Structure formats: structure tokens, C-alpha cells
Amino acid sequence: MRLPTLLVAVLPFILVLSSSAGGQQRHVDYEISFTNAAQHEARVTATFAGLARGTKLHVRMSRSSPGRYAPAAFAKNVYDVSATDGHGKALSMTRPDSHGWDIAGHDGTVRVQYTVWGDRIDGTYLSIDHSHARMNMPATFMWAHGMETARIRLTVHPQAGWQVATQLVPTADSTVFNAPNLQWFMDSPTEVGPVTWRQWTGTYNGKTSTWRIAVHHLGTEAQVDTFVTMVKRVVAEEVAMWGEPAGYDYGTYTFLADYLPWAGGDAMEHRNSTFLSNRRGMETRPYLMDHLSNLAHEFFHSWNMERLRSNEIEPFNFDRENMSDALWFGEGFTNYFHPLMIRRAGFYTDSEYVAELSAAIVATMNAVARNHGSPIDMSRAAVFFDGGTSLDPTNRTNIFLSYYTWGSVVAAGLDLTLRERFHKSLDEYMRLLWQDYGKHQSKALAPERPYTVAILRAELGKLVGDKVFGDEFFRRYVEGREVPDFASLLAPAGIVLVKDPATPYFGASMDNDPKGVFINWSAPGSSAYAMGLASGDMVVSIDGEPTTSIVSLNEIIAKHEIGDVLKVEYLQKEATRATMSMTLMDRQAMRMTTFENAGMPVTDAIRAFRTDWLGSKVKQ
Secondary structure: OOOOHHHHOOOOOOOOOOEOOOOOEOEEEEEEEOOOHHHOEEEEEEEEEOOOOOOOEEEEOOOOOOOOOOOOOHHHHEEEEEEEEOOOOEOOEEEEEOOEEEEOOOOOEEEEEEEEEOEOOOOOOOEEOOOOEEEOHHHHOOEEOOOOOOEEEEEEEOOOOOEEEEOOEEOOOOOEEEEOOHHHHHOOOEEEEOOEEEEEEEEEOOEEEEEEEEEEEOOOHHHHHHHHHHHHHHHHHHHHHHOOOOOOHHHEEEEEEEEOOOOOOEEEEOOOEEEEEEOOOOOOHHHHHHHHHHHHHHHHOOOEOOOEOEHHHOOOOOOOOOOOOOHHHHHHHHHHHHHHHHHHOOOOOHHHHHHHHHHHHHHHHHOHHHHHOOHHHHHHOHHHHOOOOOOOOOOHHHHOOOHHHHHHHHHHHHHHHHHHHHOOOHHHHHHHHHHHHHOOOOOOOOOOOOEOHHHHHHHHHHHHOOHHHHHHHHHHHHOOOOOOOHHHHOHHHOEEEEEOOOEEEOOEEEEEEOOEEEEEEEOOOOHHHHHOOOOOOEEEEEOOEEOOOHHHHHHHHHOOOOOOEEEEEEEEOOOEEEEEEEEOEEEOOEEEEEOOOOOOOOOHHHHHHHHHHHOOOOOO
């Protein structure tokens, strides 16, 4: 499609320019070209100007990326680095560490050229191939200490048929974009390729906002239209919940989507845009619902995470991992709201929504990881488990419960408690936080007030006029390890927690192997764990019956009753053969369902509760 007018219009652009010791304005100019895209390479020129002569410039590749909390190593994909001054004179470089370069002897300008390689389509890394370039800025561009407040200009040299899609500020040239500073630039992912565009506007409180979506896919225009129709309704519900759009810089929010067979499934929020990727197209409703779920989550972040933001990740530090004790709120509460927004938009039935909510609540109630930490502790562990990699094995499965999951359960418990006890809602709590800490307080760029966990606690007490309640809720469910009493909380909504008949619980992650069934790990509270089966063990037979596969092992277990004692023959680390007794333990499976599905009567009070909770908030 034709490039939208908005991309080529010159928008208002307010810059506060920093100066060097000599009074010259500092600025950074980037150029990127893709002449070897088929081999996943781009060539970058980064020009740092307005430097004080005689100083040493330290340039770096980032160690982290907005929205990810684990350390990264983007410098590993950078090579063929050289530097010159403003007159083309070659400059020598030294490497003080594996992520940086020191450059001295310049004339006030340093021009660094390098090749960067990338072949991963997701929300964190760089992807370049024959079809497009998907640029996460920290994975693509060097930056310099001391130049964080300098204005930035990016010039893109796209291949034929490629367009540039980005939240960066456009100029009269559709391949040249600006950013007011490094933080803003690094938070502005950019897609360069054969994208399909759609955009729409809305006016709230006399102010117009624009939303647009750029899709790189292999499907049809009609599929895009169908998806965008769904997106508009979810966007409208989220705006209605918050009471207003998030106040996008320069008035525009951009969805950047790669739905390609070679893409990874991921989504990443940014201040005025979001990156979405999936190997599925838009051919079927399940695919569309998967895309919509990711989009609804990331768009909610334009309020909760990008502007309503923890003081521990504001500003974001690109030199190291960024730990926060509030991801249970930033990510977890968002994880509660995004399916709720889809329900309010009419794309889930009550039963489908309850199934979504049930999965998180039951998983949290059953999680043995709650013995090892609170939602705050799980938030702090993100630096290890949210994209963090290590060579040595971890006990993650038994000691880590995702702050997405646990945080969404805390949110659900708080929402239902507020509705029943105080005739308020989590919507109102979020809007209170937005007004006090997230919303722009002035006309300056990004004037939000970062919060702390103590502030979140105090604001809850303020909402209900009961400080004791706020303190107690946080003590038990945020700083503690308890789960709200959902059996009673769900009843007014006509939802029941059903306990299925107990069954024997072997309780291990397994793989098939020619020698038997390989144990990856066993879960505390299970038959396998109590017996002592652990990572690296191989189950050969049970009660004399060979376990030739996972299926055969499960069939053997299913023939027995809880409490039966079985003889298990296994290999320890494939070296020592042993036989031990295993007592079959039980697992109480639970699920949530509506009163209708359970054959229970639904009253007018239940219908009214559901309408207030799950019904659309968009004023027609």
C-alpha cells in the first residue's frame, strides 16, 4: 500500500540540545544499509559530533534492552569496526571490555563504521534477511557515554520495495527520522520491509490520537482488515478502562507486526509502539486470537509499564541487567487485564474468559515455587529467567513461578475483593495510579513520576479509605506467599471452583529414550520426587513391565490406585542400575467453570456482577 501521509509529514519536534566544552551542539547521526541482507548483515555508520577535543570517546553495544530484564550480549554480533575523525583520518581504538571501544585523538567528531549481524525475529534481537530488516535498537546501534542527551538522527537506506515503519519522529524525507535523546531512540523499534499499513484516529477530551499498524505477512489484504477490526475494538476498550489514551509522544502509537513462518513468537512493549511476531499468519480465528492476545497485552503497557513505571527501571540502564521488584504489577496486572479487555471487546464468551483465568489461578494455587518466594521475589528473578541464559542447569521449574502468572492472580483477587467489599474495582485503582503517577504532569517529554512498591500499597489504602486493608493485602499476597480465597471470591460472579477426582500423580518431566524413559526433573509433592527420581535418571520398568516410552509408563501408572506401592527399576545417570519402591501419591486437579456449565442457577445479581466486571465500557 501507499505510505500513509503521516509518515512523510514533518511533525513538531522539540529538542533540548546538549553542548560540548567548546559550545558546539552535540548530536549523533546513524546510517544503516542492507546491501548484504541475504547473509543477515547490515552496515552501520555512527557519527558522534560536538565532542570536546582531546577527550576519549567510549562507545558501546548495550547489555540490555527495554522490556527485557536479563543481560544481553549484543556486541557478539558486531565486527569489522573502524573509526575516523571528521576529516576522514583513521583513529586508533582500544577495547576496555568486551562490549565497548575507546577512541581518542579525534577532532571533535568520531565516525564509527561496523557490520552487525542478526537473524532472530522477536522483540529483543535484530533480524535481517532477504525479505526485511527488523531492528531492535539496542541490538543494532552503538551509543556513547556522555552523549545520552544529544539529539539523534537515523537515515535508513532500504532495499527496493521496502518501507520504514517506526515510532521515530519522521521528516520530509521518508527514510530519515529523529529522536530527542538516547533513551527515546533505544525505545523505538523499527521495521524496514514490504509492510501493509492501516491507521485510524480517535478524539478524547478534545485531543486526537492516531493508531496505526504495519504488518509484514504473506497473507491477504482482507486478513489484515479482519484483524484490524478486532484490534480497534480492543484498543477502544483499553482506552475506556483507563479513561483516556496514554498520551503518545507526537500523538501516534504504532503496532509493528511480523507474522511470518520463520518468525519467533514474541511481543515487546515500547513507549509509543510495540513489536509483535509470530510464525502463524492470520488465516484462522485461533491464529487471530493469539495475535490479539499479544497485542492487547503490549498495548496495555503503553499505560502500565511505559508511563506508570517502577523507579527501579526508570531510566533504563543499557550497561547492565535491570532488576525490578514490581514486575508482578507491571507485567502481572497487565497479564490479568489483557484477556479481560478481549472479553469486554466481545471476542471471548464468559466460559472462554473463565478458562483463561482458571489456568493462572489453578497453576498458582498448585505451584510449589510459592514455598520459595513471594511475587516480589519472583519479579527480582526475572534477570535470570526472562531471556537469561546459562550453561549450567537450574531448578527453575520447582523454585520459580512467573511474575506474569502470579501477578495476574494477585490482580484477580484484588479486583474481586474490591468489587465485593468496597463496591470499587481494579479499574479504579489503575486509574488512580495513572492520575497520580503515570499521567503527564506537564508539557515536557516524559514527566511521569516513577512509583515504588510502598507507593502502590499506599495508593490502595487511599482508594478504599482504609490504610489497614492496603497494608494487609500487600503483606499477605505481594510480600507474602498466600493466594486469595477464590472459592468465595468467585461465587458472586457465578463461577465455581471444581475439584476433579484425585488421580495417581507420577510427577516428572520426561523424554523418550531407546533405553527407557528419561527424567528431566521431578516435582515436589509427586510420587517420582518422593521416591528420589531426579534429572538424568532413566526409568527402565515398573513392577516388571518395561517402560519403553512415556505412553507405556503412563499406562502402567493408570492401572494402579493411589497408595499402591510399585517397584521401579531405573538407571542412575545411565551407569548404576537400581530398584526402589514408589508409593503412588495423588494430585487434586482443579478448574473453574461458570454456574451455567456446572448446572447451577444464575441469578439477576450474578448477571449484574458479570456485566459490571466483564461487560464493555466503551460508550456507544
